[in-house]
Amino acid sequence: MEVFTPRSLAEALRLKAEQPSAVPIEGGTDVMVELNFDRARPEALLNLNEVAELRGWSRDNGLLRLGASLTYTEAMAAPLSEQLPALAEASRTVGSPQIRNRGTLGGNLGTASPAGDALPPLLVEAAEVELSSVRGVRTLALEDFLVGPKRNALEADELITAVLVQPSGARQTFMKVGPRNAMVIAVCSLAVSVDQERCELRAAYGSAGPVTGLVTAPLDEVDSFPERVAEAASPIDDVRGSARYRRHALRVLAERGLQRCLT
Amino acid sequence: MKIELSVNGERKEADVWPGESLLFTLREKLGLPGSKNACEQGECGSCSVLLDEKLVCSCLVLTAQAQGHEIVTVEGIAEDDRLHRVQEAFVQTGAVQCGFCTPGLIVATVDLLAHRPEPSDDEIREALSGNLCRCTGYQKIFDAVRLAARA
Ligand SMILES: Cc1cc2nc3c(=O)[nH]c(=O)nc-3n(C[C@H](O)[C@H](O)[C@H](O)COP(=O)(O)OP(=O)(O)OC[C@H]3O[C@@H](n4cnc5c(N)ncnc54)[C@H](O)[C@@H]3O)c2cc1C
Numbered sequence: 001m002e003v004f005t006p007r008s009l010a011e012a013l014r015l016k017a018e019q020p021s022a023v024p025i026e027g028g029t030d031v032m033v034e035l036n037f038d039r040a041r042p043e044a045l046l047n048l049n050e051v052a053e054l055r056g057w058s059r060d061n062g063l064l065r066l067g068a069s070l071t072y073t074e075a076m077a078a079p080l081s082e083q084l085p086a087l088a089e090a091s092r093t094v095g096s097p098q099i100r101n102r103g104t105l106g107g108n109l110g111t112a113s114p115a116g117d118a119l120p121p122l123l124v125e126a127a128e129v130e131l132s133s134v135r136g137v138r139t140l141a142l143e144d145f146l147v148g149p150k151r152n153a154l155e156a157d158e159l160i161t162a163v164l165v166q167p168s169g170a171r172q173t174f175m176k177v178g179p180r181n182a183m184v185i186a187v188c189s190l191a192v193s194v195d196q197e198r199c200e201l202r203a204a205y206g207s208a209g210p211v212t213g214l215v216t217a218p219l220d221e222v223d224s225f226p227e228r229v230a231e232a233a234s235p236i237d238d239v240r241g242s243a244r245y246r247r248h249a250l251r252v253l254a255e256r257g258l259q260r261c262l263t
Numbered sequence: 264m265k266i267e268l269s270v271n272g273e274r275k276e277a278d279v280w281p282g283e284s285l286l287f288t289l290r291e292k293l294g295l296p297g298s299k300n301a302c303e304q305g306e307c308g309s310c311s312v313l314l315d316e317k318l319v320c321s322c323l324v325l326t327a328q329a330q331g332h333e334i335v336t337v338e339g340i341a342e343d344d345r346l347h348r349v350q351e352a353f354v355q356t357g358a359v360q361c362g363f364c365t366p367g368l369i370v371a372t373v374d375l376l377a378h379r380p381e382p383s384d385d386e387i388r389e390a391l392s393g394n395l396c397r398c399t400g401y402q403k404i405f406d407a408v409r410l411a412a413r414a
């Protein structure tokens with residue numbers, strides 16, 4: 001095994017092109033578990049911690065650019081948390097302070113777990129994912145980036161460089177069901193927004209289908225929306241909960257979320 | 264691969280496997296067994312250290328990622344021969360039973376008090392939510408944190 005530690009994005013992209021099998025590592029909160037438990041033995045690791053271009057966030061003409069290395073701790077801090085409040089709430093539910101200090105958005109997208117907590121709030125805000133390679137840069141709607149459980153649209157020579165969001169300004173919230181406030185993989189989760197300006201209700205569920213799913217409806221369909229959300233999901237029975245429970249919980253979360261956003 | 268690390272203010276060198284965790288390097292290569300290994304998956308916090316003044320699980324940091332950064336382990340918390348006030352408070356309140364979780368909790372509490380000198384109970388609960396203790400039932404640990412905050 002080898003570790004490459006590029007010092008710039010250009011160098012990182014060149015290395016990824018030369019060695020497509022190299023596994024990117026940011027916070028390592030997913031990758032290291034695989035290594036520690038002998039579940040993965042990649043030929044090479046591509047350590048992205050020293051790539052300054054991937055860090056932090058910026059705003060250009062209202063468009064937010066969240067670097068792939070943005071941590072949950074950073075997403076919880078003002079003023080970003082005021083721009084993307086549901087993402088901040090979701091970030092606060094991730095793991096523990098230790099995990100939030102290391103875990104990144106890029107890593108959550110890379111893992112593309114249906115339980116990834118950053119994904120529902122980003123879907124509700126119609127986020128796009130920026131993918132870069134030596135061939136160039138492309139952006140994909142988050143829905144199109146998430147292609148299956150733990151599968152995403154990354155090509156072998158590409159890196160996730162940023163998440164792009166035009167904050168809606170809509171009232172929004174995130175809720176997660178689990179046995180504890182900390183350290184839980186969601187039994188199911190839901191981000192909800194009520195966009196008065198665009199007259200739209202939006203909700204995105206996690207851990208209730210093969211991928212994080214988005215449900216939208218016109219603003220005047222508030223009453224039927226919780227049922228719509230529950231029906232749109234395709235949960236399964238597993239160790240964390242039954243499909244029936246998950247559907248029920250989504251209905252309740254949708255009601256509560258709407259309540260929070262409408263009052 | 265050869266790695267140079269800065270641990271508790273000292274430069275250290277180690278020959279590591281490229282996929283090695285910082286926890287393994289600290290314990291097995293650098294003779295710093297204070298950070299404990301219980302789960303190796305970020306769940307228990309017993310391996311907590313400060314990396315550039317941020318609280319992290321050393322089992323989830325690739326040693327190669329720590330190169331060029333400042334690491335503080337529980338061994339670096341005491342001042343000379345005197346226990347740190349957080350360590351003193353843990354001793355005084357009986358927050359140490361088997362002691363396995365203690366190093367991680369000490370580092371996490373030092374980190375908490377650096378940011379929040381007078382934390383509320385909810386803030387303590389949230390700040391220590393990544394550290395598991397199987398012995399104390401957490402009550403004495405809360406007492407220790409409150410005592411250290413007052414000290
Ligand atoms: C104890 C514990 C608790 C957790 N709790 C939660 C939780 O509550 N909610 C939750 O959603 N997740 C949780 N996780 C999972 C994990 O923390 C998150 O998925 C996190 O966002 C991963 O980020 P990372 O930077 O650590 O990723 P890494 O482990 O560094 O990488 C994850 C994946 O993404 C790929 N990758 C990373 N960066 C890039 C990039 N720039 N371009 C292309 N690919 C990339 C990597 O190759 C890898 O496949 C938890 C993990 C642990 C260990």
Ligand code: FES
Nearest residue numbers: 303305308310322
């Ligand atoms: S050993 Fe690192 S968190 Fe348990």
Ligand code: FES
Nearest residue numbers: 361364396397398
């Ligand atoms: S004192 Fe034994 S685990 Fe905490």
